[in-house]
Amino acid sequence: MTGFAELGLHERLLKGIEACSMETPTEVQSEAIPQALAGHDLRVTARTGSGKTAAFALPLLQHLLLEPKPLAGTRALILSPTRELASQLQKQVQALAGFTFIQSEVVTGGEDFKVQAARIRKNPEILVGTPGRLLEHLEAGNLALADLAVLVIDEADRMLDLGFGEDVSRLAAASPEQRHTWLFSATPGDANMERLVRGVLREPRVLALHTVREIHHGIRQQVITADDAAHKERLTQWLLAHETYAKAMVFTNTRVQADRLGGVLRATARNKVYVLHGEKAQKERKQAMDRLRNGDVDILVATDVAARGLDVSGLDLVINFDMPRSGDDYVHRIGRTGRLGGEGVAVSLVSASEWNLMASIQRYLDQQFEFRIIEPLKARYQGPKKRRADGRAVGSKSKKLKRKAAAKSGVKGTKAAKGAKKTANPRRKAKPAAQELKGGHATLKRKPRSQD
Numbered sequence: 001m002t003g004f005a006e007l008g009l010h011e012r013l014l015k016g017i018e019a020c021s022m023e024t025p026t027e028v029q030s031e032a033i034p035q036a037l038a039g040h041d042l043r044v045t046a047r048t049g050s051g052k053t054a055a056f057a058l059p060l061l062q063h064l065l066l067e068p069k070p071l072a073g074t075r076a077l078i079l080s081p082t083r084e085l086a087s088q089l090q091k092q093v094q095a096l097a098g099f100t101f102i103q104s105e106v107v108t109g110g111e112d113f114k115v116q117a118a119r120i121r122k123n124p125e126i127l128v129g130t131p132g133r134l135l136e137h138l139e140a141g142n143l144a145l146a147d148l149a150v151l152v153i154d155e156a157d158r159m160l161d162l163g164f165g166e167d168v169s170r171l172a173a174a175s176p177e178q179r180h181t182w183l184f185s186a187t188p189g190d191a192n193m194e195r196l197v198r199g200v201l202r203e204p205r206v207l208a209l210h211t212v213r214e215i216h217h218g219i220r221q222q223v224i225t226a227d228d229a230a231h232k233e234r235l236t237q238w239l240l241a242h243e244t245y246a247k248a249m250v251f252t253n254t255r256v257q258a259d260r261l262g263g264v265l266r267a268t269a270r271n272k273v274y275v276l277h278g279e280k281a282q283k284e285r286k287q288a289m290d291r292l293r294n295g296d297v298d299i300l301v302a303t304d305v306a307a308r309g310l311d312v313s314g315l316d317l318v319i320n321f322d323m324p325r326s327g328d329d330y331v332h333r334i335g336r337t338g339r340l341g342g343e344g345v346a347v348s349l350v351s352a353s354e355w356n357l358m359a360s361i362q363r364y365l366d367q368q369f370e371f372r373i374i375e376p377l378k379a380r381y382q383g384p385k386k387r388r389a390d391g392r393a394v395g396s397k398s399k400k401l402k403r404k405a406a407a408k409s410g411v412k413g414t415k416a417a418k419g420a421k422k423t424a425n426p427r428r429k430a431k432p433a434a435q436e437l438k439g440g441h442a443t444l445k446r447k448p449r450s451q452d
């Protein structure tokens with residue numbers, strides 16, 4: 001296996017690497033570093049926790065060490081979707097730069113604008129920040145990008161998810177064309193990602209290190225069938241009481257469910273529970289993170305939106321109380337467990353109405369989930385009796401029954417009769433095929449995000 005020395009890195013960086021107790025490059029590091037040093041733009045798909053920060057930080061630092069320094073202006077920008085990640089990234093970059101004179105600063109929202117402007121004026125070579133706030137500084141004339149040599153877009157998929165695509169493109173457009181741009185993402189992403197890639201990268205080398213399937217290496221993925229929400233609550237309580245874990249995260253699709261479940265768990269679990277939902281204040285997110293970190297809380301109940309960007313170490317149990325609405329949401333939820341070789345368990349509670357979604361996600365991941373039964377709480381529902389080759393249910397029994405009942409009663413205008421009319425329409429019959437996942441997104445009707 002090649003060591004860091006063989007990658008052609010500067011001696012000062014090798015010292016930094018040693019000080020960070022990094023001995024051998026991870027896969028993403030040995031693939032990306034030589035390509036970046038050779039001057040190529042990069043599009044990298046690699047799982048969270050694979051060592052990707054050093055994969056871009058080391059060639060970035062090398063570039064700054066070897067290339068002549070302009071008199072003023074930012075030389076490298078690292079864009080991150082959230083504040084927490086930005087400050088983690090900066091800490092790691094600064095640690096690797098420990099034996100150089102290169103300085104970096106964090107520029108994220110929620111902090112005093114003027115204080116930040118003063119820090120930018122001191123000319124740190126690297127700025128690590130969230131796109132919105134960096135753009136504000138650009139527009140206010142505090143940020144000069146004319147000498148930008150390297151632009152890193154980290155967690156590009158989450159960035160797009162959070163609606164920062166436009167800001168990222170504007171920052172890229174304000175920097176020189178001959179810069180190096182390296183884009184990292186945990187998932188391949190959808191059409192928005194393709195648009196971003198086309199807009200900001202120049203003939204990139206594509207390094208798809210982890211397929212969606214491999215992202216979950218080391219995480220046991222289980223499915224437990226459930227009859228209804230009350231049954232799911234009992235299953236969640238059972239799992240939290242009987243599984244061995246340091247920290248657990250329970251995902252619901254709506255904030256109402258998150259609150260309800262939080263109440264139930266607080267009343268019964270021995271553990272300490274925190275509920276996080278909605279686009280809640282940063283303060284509350286920070287409080288949740290702090291409490292998880294120092295052990296005041298060991299169970300976090302959250303919706304997808306609320307959990308975005310949270311980086312919880314030691315998380316080894318994820319429960320999907322509701323099945324996530326897309327394959328990529330699933331990847332984000334369970335990708336929080338098992339960082340850098342750690343082990344984890346992800347359990348999805350699946351009711352009859354979620355079966356096909358679960359089967360589609362399984363297919364998207366190209367993986368078989370492990371089916372598990374908790375005997376004292378065994379569901380009446382054990383999956384559809386008849387399954388298609390792709391695992392999804394054949395037809396919809398309940399609709400047929402409704403149609404029969406409606407036809408028998410001959411009552412027009414009832415819900416059942418309306419349902420019968422609808423399903424009798426041959427165009428509608430063709431619909432279930434549209435439940436396939438496209439680019440990781442189930443085309444099932446999504447509930448509006450505002451519900452989270």
Ligand code: AMP
Pocket residue numbers: 021022023024025026029047048049050051052053054340
């Ligand atoms: P990242 O994916 O960049 O968030 O890295 C995950 C964790 O792995 C961080 O705590 C790094 O310090 C650590 N790490 C990164 N590269 C290596 C390496 N080559 N050897 C050991 N640990 C590493």
